[in-house]
Amino acid sequence: MEPSSNNQPQVDKPNAQEAHQPPQRTASQQTEMLKTFGVPLAIVVAGAIVAGAILWAANQKSPSAQAPSDAPPLVEDGNRKLVPLANDEDHFRGNPQAPVVMIEYSDYECPFCQRFHDTMKSIMETYGKRGEVAWVYRHFPLVSIHPKAITAARAAECVAELGGKEAFWRFTDIYFENTPANNRVDLSLLPKWAEEAGVDRAGFERCLNNEENKHDDKLARHTEEAINAGARGTPFTVITTREPLNEEVRSLLNATNQQVGQEVFLLISDNQVGVGGALPKEILDPVLQTILGKTS
Secondary structure (H helix, E strand, O other): OEEOOOOOOOOOOOOOOOOOOOOOOOHHHHHHHHHHHOOOHHHOOOOOOHHHHHHHHHOOOOOOOOOOOOOOOOOOOOOOOOOOOOOOOOEEEOOOOOOEEEEEEEOOOOHHHHHHHHHHHHHHHHHHOOOOEEEEEEEOOOOOOOOOHHHHHHHHHHHHHHHHHHHHHHHHHHHHHHOOOOOOOOHHHHHHHHHHOOOOHHHHHHHHOOOOOOOHHHHHHHHHHHHHHOOOEEOEEEEEEOOOOOHHHHHHHHHHHHHHOOOOEEEEEOOEEEEEOOOOHHHHHHHHHHHOOOOO
């Protein structure tokens, strides 16, 4: 999981030789951007990155549904807020009426998000085709460590505006397939990728270069949702269910937390559980199967 940072985030400062970049912003515009996308100190995580433990867990056997006796209880934290349920504004992949909807809060330049994107594509191949799981993508750009992520998120929203949800997902797939991650993407490639996703290049450039940055309110709202739900970094995914999580599911989540040695699953409500980090499919499979009432 890419941890959030307590450093003040920086806005994009495009090189004059890089084409198709948003125009330079005034000092007041930059200050406003810091306020909008700065991550509050209250959610900053000190110490080791969770990802190491998560990657370790991928090599272990899946935990049984029976939690160890010394497993910490998976209890609801009153400080966590429900994330809004998926709606018409969201970027959906799969059946909107699926019994399980995975709402991912992601950063286009986070290497763990890049890895988790492939995991989610695999999950959709297994569960999405059966109409059991849907995938929603929301934005959580950590601009303090990935200044280019906000431009990528704006680009994705411009593609969606011009070409709809299918174009959005094609662009997102192309982006994660090509970015070197960790803020090393060549932003001059965005128009090319948008065109490959099926939208008009000139229209995309007009949208991306709009000084009003009309999609920023949406990006800021998504970021706030993730933080309020307990996100400590990216990716952060909220599994939402139509039926309340039963004791068997809770026991499995407890067991997984115990095995990994981190609170990778955190209870938000009876119908929402947060997933911290790039958990592999091997860890998510038994959780989804248990939620869906499957034994194999």
